[in-house]
Amino acid sequence: MTEILDPFLPTAEQHAGAPEQPYMYLRTLLEEPDWTRFPGWADVTEEEWRSAQWQRAHCVKNPRQLRALMGDLLDDSVYQDLQDDHEQRATMSMLVPPQMLNTMLRGTEPAGPGSLTEAFYADPIRRYMLPVLSDRLEEWGSHPFASRDSLHEQAMWVAEGLTHRYPTKVLAELLSTCPQYCGHCTRMDLVGNSTPSVDKFKLVLKPVDRQAAHMAYLRTHPNVRDVVVSGGDVANLPWPRLESYLDELLDIDHIRDIRLATKALMGLPQHWLQEEVVAGMHRVAGKARARGVSLAIHTHVNSAASITPLVAEAVRAMFEAGVRDVRNQGVLMEGVNATPNDLLDLCFTLLDGAGIMPYYFYMCDMIPNAEHWRVSLERAQELQHAIMGYLPGFATPRIVCDVPFVGKRWVHQVHSYDRILGISQWTKNYRTGIEFADPHALERTYRYYDPIHTLPQEGQYWWRHHVESGELH
């Protein structure tokens, strides 16, 4: 038989010499890491592991508890490094559920005292969930313009915990706790327990009064159609309270989108698999569907290693209960996910493994002591370019900068950018809730700042000089 060659296809020889793609996709199957590899969990049963109560009761809250779990697998200096961070720089207290801890140090083999120390320091989930003092920068550890509540959410409260920043949507903070605390939390002003460096702001209204105040505002503002129900993490609300809030929201005709914010879908999937929660979600999603309201979950996953079969099971349970979509809003962080491969691995694992839609990556906000996590705008733009074209268009996340007094802007929307000083200028096309009396709000530009240690020497010198001479304002 005569072989017919297609002149447009490369020959085998041409194929062999072809350069590889910058990113090579390979589907990976999810696996629950074996928790019994850690000495403190050697006898933990599957039944205990799947229990939300067991998970909550065994969270690691301090270096002593981490040592009890890890035995001698980490050098003693690690615990001191964690303790020093807590005492000197941490803006969040330590709280890591076993589920999340078990996704650290994946694929490592304990091999005697201290054998996991190096892997522990390098682990991307550890880097943001268990910060150590040696991670932080000595010079420029905080940007001169870093601040608590860097997005001014509280200034935009129209009722306690209800931020009205964008024209048609609001953020409802129903509580100030989470089942896990992330070192880089943007709401470090309010969320979690106070630390030696940060005395936290407190919600003061009773939950029932806060709910009443939110509903009163929403009922009388038909321009609001979208409510992000958040905190903290809604997984820390007793289910009846969350259901009551959602029920009331669903009775307001002009509310068309409701999104529930919960990192616990990944950090504590056991919560979302509880019978009471699944049955309750069925009721709420049924009511939403009957009224044509879109009910979605927004979660916060920063590393592919966090996605396990249990996370996928919890997501499936939510879809079966009637939730329309589960979307991921990760945070772009140095040492965690700020490479094209890390971002693409994460997005494909979310999508293929758990059915979670990659949606946004936020640039890390300008809170105190966060500079070792932050990346420059230029780097964020490069990363956005590098991840285009691999994922389906509908699942290609946008990398966004949450510009103070503006809101989320895609990184390529920048109006002007001084790369030497690391100062970018942004514009906006709507007034935030505190600018209705400001005739110039839409004419101004608003600033965002790159981490100073990433700037060229000339830029770093400028900042040093201006900080020392007190000329910054």
Ligand code: SF4
């Ligand atoms: S889960 Fe969200 S709100 Fe809670 S600590 Fe993490 S980033 Fe902050």
